[in-house]
Amino acid sequence: MTSPSLLVARREVIQRVRRRSFLIFTALVAIVVIAGGVLAAVIGDDSTTSYDVGVVSAESSGDEFVSILTNIGTATDITIDTTVFDSSDAAAAALKDGDIDVLVDVGERTDTWQRDIDGQLASLIDTGWQAWSAAGAARDAGLTDDQIVAILAPDPLSTTVVDPSVDDLAGMLVGFVSAALLFISIATFGGYVLTGVVEEKSTGVIEVLLSHVRADQLMAGKVFGIGVVALLQFSVTVLAGLISLRISGIDVPSEIWIGLPATVGWFIGGFLLYSTLFALAGSFVSRMEDAQGAAAPITSAFTVAYVLVFTVGSDPTSLATRVLSIIPPFAPLLMPLRMVTGAASIVEIVVAAVLLALSVVAMIRLAGSVYARTLLHRGSRLTWRGALRRPKSLAD
């Protein structure tokens, strides 16, 4: 014989997954997320800065300026395409047509812009000009080429950062997106648990159910079943997110490849905690229109946790974030952010996970006990005191 909880869970999964709205929504989210990656990849190609510089140079000395400019471009990850003109007239025409962004006349020692001066390009040209002038002066002073290179391009400093501050934008972004995703999924599927519980009360089916299943088995099955559906959708979204990141070609910190899948774990914990609370809230009312009101305290707490992600959480290393990310109601939303930005230590993660697991167990115990007392209640909303005073409906 299959356990009653599993039967209840199976019903939830089948009934919900089969709904067209679920399939459409899941597919839509995955498509949107992947489309975001494709878009980023397309835009990303264009965003690699590139400039066209026209150089007027009668003598070959201009060639050296061109090669210095190109080298500076390579070193700064900027593409500088150069065109050498024999006459300044041809160069002026090219500038007017927009074929080149700026015109540098080596002999005249001028740079000419058509409309606005591009600050980045201007400073690149200045740097190039200084280097080229210095090289010319050094050669005139009789230095060898090797000596000139040693002056102009010395061995770079070896750089060490003792205590790097966590400030990677991509990591933060992924953390925020994860939190938003967790928030939406838990709110949505927690809402399903709430309405599912109230529906069973309002339709009266609860009485038939309870004649064969214990209240705690019913609750466990419902939370578990809806959780499986939620996890399915959430995993699809995370997977789409990973694919999207790969496609986009955006440079992301390596923590993300572990951190993002790890949000699935936090999702499970967060869902179990909040949906059990939603089930509890649902057991207090017997009419659909009272459901949102009963769940208001939980929804509020959850929203506060979400807002904290964007306020306190924007500094993943601060003391407030560290403390909050360990406390169960906040951990599921804050810890993923700290994990993808690499700000969380293993100890913190383990402590947060253990605390979350313990609070889930405690909540399930409490909810199961209240559930058994309140399920047969009909009519107006129960208070906490009223609920706990009611006798357990099931004869033990």
Next chain:
Amino acid sequence: MVVPTGQIVGFLGPNGSGKTTTMRSIMGLVAIDRGSITWRGEPITDHIRHTFGYMPAERGMYPKMRVREQLVYFARLAGSDQDRADAAADRWLERMGLTDRANDELQALSSGNQQRVQLAIALVHDPELLILDEPFSGLDPVAVETMKALLVEEVERGVTVLLSSHQLDLVSDVCPDVVIVSQGRIVLEGAVHDIRNRSPKRYVTATVGAGDVAAFEPPISSWDVVTRADGVLRLSVPSSCDAREVFDAVSAIGPIVEFAFAAPELSEVFIESVGQGES
């Protein structure tokens, strides 16, 4: 109270008399403060309760779930394995005439058909005991007869049935035995026939063809006129009274077209025993 196995017992009483609470306590939905409930001499465990079928007063099904799936689901919750649940669901759909609606959502069915599904849910796991709370409420007279016939069939197969009703007379033809409660206490119990005959009163209903029923004066002080209107006279007389004696007395005001001399209906016995204002 005792429900003999293999029989159908009517559990009657006015609204608020404790019928639903009693039935819920049998199904383990409410804990009892005092007393005990046993089935075949044993205290009722969850396992035993799987052999019970229950139809609550407030009907309960999933509106958006398909009819057949609903039956299979409840059969499985009551402990049937998948194959048995499938077979039982098909069997009951056929028996209820709902085979062609098997894959419809419940909410698409008429309320009469939904009621049939509700009964099928109570029966789908072949229970030994059926607890039916107000099974006839909301049904049209034809549906009531259909359901009664079905219950009689089940009892003939050996199923024990306890059904409640606040309409006392509705069940007397299907339940040979009844238990009548009021304010949580049993006021009458036993065979319907005995309860009615045990009453110290008999009711006379006489339709007089011509003549004024208003003119009738009881010749004996123990006879009471209950109602008189539109040529119909209704009397209550002691059970020791002879029918012929009443017939003769009423004939005096005119020719009798219709005459009935009977023990009181259950509802009348009930009112006699608990007093007016209860129902």
